[in-house]
Amino acid sequence: MELSAIEFFFTFLAISIVIGMIAVLGGVGGGVVFTPLMMGFTPIDSFIIRGTGLLVAMAGSLIAARPFLNRGLANIRLLLLAGVPYAIFAVIGALLAGYIQETAGETGEAIIRLSLGILIIGIAALIFFGGRKVEYPEIKNVDSITERLALATSYYEQSLGKVVYYKVKRAPVGILIFCFVGLVSGLFGLGAGWAMVPTLNLAMLAPLKVAAASSKVLIGIGDTAAVWPYMKDGAIFALFAVPCVIGMVIGTIIGAKIMIKIKAGFVRWLIIAVMAGAGIKLILDGVSRLGSS
Amino acid sequence: MENEHPKPPISGVIYGTICYWIVIVGILVAIVGMSMYFISGGCFDTEILLDSLWEGKVVEEVWAEASCVGHLPEGHWYLNFDLLSHGDVIAMVGVAIICCAAVVGMWGAFVGTVRSREKLYAVLALIIAIILTLSAIGVITLE
Numbered sequence: 484m485e486l487s488a489i490e491f492f493f494t495f496l497a498i499s500i501v502i503g504m505i506a507v508l509g510g511v512g513g514g515v516v517f518t519p520l521m522m523g524f525t526p527i528d529s530f531i532i533r534g535t536g537l538l539v540a541m542a543g544s545l546i547a548a549r550p551f552l553n554r555g556l557a558n559i560r561l562l563l564l565a566g567v568p569y570a571i572f573a574v575i576g577a578l579l580a581g582y583i584q585e586t587a588g589e590t591g592e593a594i595i596r597l598s599l600g601i602l603i604i605g606i607a608a609l610i611f612f613g614g615r616k617v618e619y620p621e622i623k624n625v626d627s628i629t630e631r632l633a634l635a636t637s638y639y640e641q642s643l644g645k646v647v648y649y650k651v652k653r654a655p656v657g658i659l660i661f662c663f664v665g666l667v668s669g670l671f672g673l674g675a676g677w678a679m680v681p682t683l684n685l686a687m688l689a690p691l692k693v694a695a696a697s698s699k700v701l702i703g704i705g706d707t708a709a710v711w712p713y714m715k716d717g718a719i720f721a722l723f724a725v726p727c728v729i730g731m732v733i734g735t736i737i738g739a740k741i742m743i744k745i746k747a748g749f750v751r752w753l754i755i756a757v758m759a760g761a762g763i764k765l766i767l768d769g770v771s772r773l774g775s776s
Numbered sequence: 777m778e779n780e781h782p783k784p785p786i787s788g789v790i791y792g793t794i795c796y797w798i799v800i801v802g803i804l805v806a807i808v809g810m811s812m813y814f815i816s817g818g819c820f821d822t823e824i825l826l827d828s829l830w831e832g833k834v835v836e837e838v839w840a841e842a843s844c845v846g847h848l849p850e851g852h853w854y855l856n857f858d859l860l861s862h863g864d865v866i867a868m869v870g871v872a873i874i875c876c877a878a879v880v881g882m883w884g885a886f887v888g889t890v891r892s893r894e895k896l897y898a899v900l901a902l903i904i905a906i907i908l909t910l911s912a913i914g915v916i917t918l919e
Contacts, residue, residue: 559788
């Protein structure tokens with residue numbers, strides 16, 4: 484493709500703004516759309532894309548942290564509890580990605596593409612079938628470990644005009660799931676809101692808004708741990724990373740503003756189609772690389 | 777009071793505020809760097825860099841062919857004083873500042889949890905802050 488540097492910059496800026504907007508409107512993080520789309524439809528090396536994908540997911544999340552934490556929507560205790568397994572396993576995932584890159588060559592690249600393709604189709608299916616989401620889960624009994632962790636708190640719910648008090652439960656189960664989520668996030672360069680929201684909402688029974696806000700902030704913590712190894716291994720190039728980060732931040736802000744005004748149903752379908760397309764392309768690519776390696 | 781806004785925990789407020797402003801500063805530095813890159817060039821030859829990216833070359837090859845360094849650098853290469861006159865290297869400093877946001881923010885959250893005497897959460901914040909710091913300073917590396 485014959486693009487000048489400035490054309491490349493503004494093309495990727497525009498693409499990232501669109502990805503940021505549709506990601507917010509579809510209720511997923513930017514990284515989960517960015518990484519498979521770039522891996523599926525550009526020839527850029529997957530290691531570079533995965534590092535940039537982590538950076539992109541991280542930047543949007545760090546910007547969102549202030550309003551969510553100032554309003555008490557994101558539960559800082561929940562974040563710290565989940566942040567430890569998530570950060571540790573995100574680093575392990577990033578190290579594993581580097582190991583595969585250095586030792587497995589073309590076969591490693593094929594396996595990464597194949598597994599990411601399968602994962603992305605799984606996530607698209609998860610969004611398609613909707614999953615059971617509970618706005619304000621009812622909790623009768625809290626297990627003793629979670630009780631001792633004192634995770635119950637409250638926030639002011641603007642739409643109801645009142646304070647919502649809530650508890651969570653099954654903290655040990657949540658911690659185990661966050662280990663897996665961190666590993667996937669670091670390995671594939673994805674934010675992991677698609678897995679964290681159901682974990683917090685369905686497994687730990689946090690209110691949906693708290694789960695969404697906490698997961699968004701948590702991505703910034705785990706992805707920071709995972710992005711540094713990519714940074715220091717020279718996998719992030721300013722010409723590619725800067726427009727993608729700026730575009731994703733602008734897209735997230737625009738998306739958040741128009742989300743209030745439009746019905747996001749069609750965007751959800753668009754995301755499912757894009758992710759399914761990217762997933763199939765990655766699987767085909769992975770299979771063909773496996774065949775030729 | 778049912779309708780009184782609950783006060784958010786200070787550790788969260790500190791973390792969020794630090795992250796927000798550091799990211800803003802990082803983005804501004806990156807924009808200045810990219811503007812310089814487009815006006816006066818940089819460490820990476822844009823044409824060769826784009827060709828290498830579009831040809832799907834791996835990181836080592838991209839560095840060897842397109843950068844002024846000529847090989848894959850080690851550590852925080854963008855802090856090398858000799859390279860800091862290049863716009864794209866300044867942009868990378870901006871990216872690194874963005875990556876530092878959660879590291880600094882988590883130390884802030886640790887101080888917040890200590891001040892509000894939440895022992896368990898102070899320990900958890902400390903663990904995360906240490907992991908992020910080790911990752912940032914390069915103790916955790918792909919090599």
